[in-house]
Amino acid sequence: MEKADIGLIGLGVMGANLALNIAEKGYRVAVYNRTTEKTHEFHENAGELKDRIIPCDTLEQLVGSIRAPRPIILMIKAGDPVDQEIKALKPLLMRDDIIIDAGNANFHDTVRRLNSLAADDPTFVGMGVSGGEEGARHGPSIMVGGTKEAYDRISPVLTAIAAKYQGEPCCALLGPDGAGHFVKTIHNGIEYADMQMIAEIYGILRDGLGLSAPAIGSVFSKWNDGPLNSYLIEITAKVLLAVDPDTGKAAVDVILDSAGQKGTGRWSAIEAQMLGVPATGIEAAVAARSLSALKAERQVAEKAYPSGGTALSPEDRARFIDDLEQGLLAGKIAAYAQGFAVMAAASKEYQWDLPLATIARIWRAGCIIRSQFLDVIAEAFDKGSPENLLLAPAFIERMTKGSAALRTVVSTAALSGLPVPALSAALSYFDSYRQARGTANLIQAQRDFFGAHGFKRLDREGDFHGPWSDIGA
Template sequence: MQQADIGLIGLGVMGANLALNIAENGYRVAVFNRTAAKTREFYEEAGSLKEQIIPCETLEELAKNIRAPRPIILMVKAGEAVDEQVAALKPFLAREDIIIDAGNANFHDTVRRLAELGPNDPTFVGMGVSGGEEGARHGPSIMVGGTPESYARIEPVLTAISAKYQGQSCSALLGPDGAGHFVKTIHNGIEYADMQMIAEVYGVLRDGLGLEPAAIGKIFEKWNAGPLNSYLVEITAKVLLAVDRKTGKPAVDVILDSAGQKGTGRWAAIEAQMLGIPATGIEAAVAARSISSLVSQRGEASKAYSGLETAKLSDDSTAFVDALEQGLLAGKIAAYAQGFDVMAGASKEHGWNVPLATTARIWRAGCIIRSQFLDQIADAFEGSEGKNLLLAPAFVERMKSTSQSLRKVVAEAALAGLPVPALAAALSYFDSFRQARGTANLIQAQRDFFGAHGFKRIGEEGDFHGPWSEPA
């Protein structure tokens, strides 16, 4: 029997779809699942793709059925399950073989796993995959961290199965060890901020203007035909226009307002904090999800603070709806600017040399945060990888034309008691970033007063202390 080009372990929803994607693109794939019955079921349901699939019931059988050097994708739950799978698989692999973790792993774990492998062990690749079930089946965005040699072995398969944007593959090697998983983490952080800002605008339209879901869906549908064109705005319109079969009500109205999270958003916020790089939109989005989980406490608070009910917005004009569109665009730009800044900082910290322009390009199709302005982001980073996106001429002009709308939306929402934490964070970030002289001089004075930490004087070298102990 002809050997497989690649192996895959874990036939859950993502793993099964990725395996079918590989097979459909002309590559033979050997598959294994801890439960052998699931492997057999997957194979039997593969239809015309069965001839491209080799079902295996042991890890030894899996390894024997893959052409050397053997790349094997792990699509298992992040954490201990990956470590267990690596340990179980390693005895059947050789030095040049490649273990590829395609889950949502913490990049620190990816770095550790690679370091733990000895000189005669297989190598380890951390591969971020974005696009959900549909992307896995028909073309995801793929972010790889590993050696050039290991990437060269798997590149043909990844190029074939990835999403395509105007004929270009949305797959790339972004750096060594944990670079791929880090970029995926920040992708998810931006995704958190983007989704939260969209939800906040939905809240303003629902609670501030009193619009029904279908009417709001039509607004998002219209916006998706303009500068806000993106996957998340597109699906928001579809979600808001959907009807629940059981009740006949708008589907969104029967869903409990408690958002789940699997950890990648928190990781993004934590890494930004550790690097000392502001990512306030991501942090606000993570906090908002945490607050959403406090369902019973929020119910109690609603009763405790009765009488402070949300007032209807004073402005319910078409002009205000247009301001919401422009304000959301400004907020999204700020979130992307923060995310790319964190990636640039991590790249410098870890010596990864992550190509930011390439990152933007492989996000143009397949991934959850694909949007119209990623081409402009890619162009902005060509030749100026270390600059904040808000300093790129194209985005300076965009923010000049949209920031006042964001200001109006945040101000009106605050006066009406409507929570817009991510939009407000984006506005504060923008205002702070463009302020030539801020207020940290007072903070430095305070720090020196109580802790003798010292401060810099304007236009002078060295550290100084203030006259705090001298008599007035």
């Protein structure tokens, strides 16, 4: 039997669809799942792609079915299962073989795993994959971290299965060791912020303006034809227009308002904090998901504080809806600016030399946060390296207009008791970032008062302490 070009371990939703994608692009793929029955069921249901798939009952059979040097993709649960799989594979593989972790791994684990390999061990690649089930099957965005030699050996398969934007594969080597998984983590952090801001606008339209789910869906559908054009706006419209077959109600209206999370959003917020980079939109989105899980407490609190959100009566309803559109766009820009600022800081901290323009380009198709203005972001980095996207000329005009609308949205929501934590965070970030003289001078005075931490002066160089003893410090 002809040997496979690549192997894949883990036939869950993502793994199974990725294997079918590989086979469809003309490559032979050997597959293995811990549950043997699932492996053979997958093979039997592969239809016309069946002949390009080799089902394997053991890891030994999997390794023996792949042409050397053997690349093997792990599409399994992050954490200890990956370590266990690597431990089981290492004795079966040669020096030039490649283990590719394509799950949502913490980049610190990726760095550790690569560093733990000996000279004669197979090499290790950390690969972020975005696009969900549909992306895995028809073309995801692929973010790779590893050596150039390893990438060169696997890139023919990866670029073939990746999403294409105007013919260009949405796949790239972004740097060594954990770079790929770090970029995927920040991608997910931006995704959290984007989704939360969309949900907040939905809440204003639902609770503030009293619109039904289908009516809100029509608003989002219209917005998707404009500057907000993106995958998340597109699917939001579709979700809101969907009908629950059991009740005949809007599907979204029968869903419990408690959002799940798998950890990547928290990781992105933590890494931003560790790097000292403000990512307030991401942090607010993570906190909002955690708060959403407190359903029972929120029900009690609603009875304790019954004033809640109140209906809005804007003088010009159409104009206010336009403000919602422009405000959402401004919030979205702020979230991307924060995410790219975190990646820029990590690039320096870990000496990765992340290609930020390339990252924007490989996010243009396949991934969850693909949107119209990623081209604009790529062009901004091509023209230089702005300290922050908010300083890129292409975004100054957008934010000047959008921030005014965002201010209207946030203030209106706050006065009406409608929660908009991520949009509020985006506005505060923008206002703080553009304020040349802030208020941290008072904080420095307080720190020096109680802890003698010292401070810098505006009028001379050096470190100084205040005259606090003169006032009874």
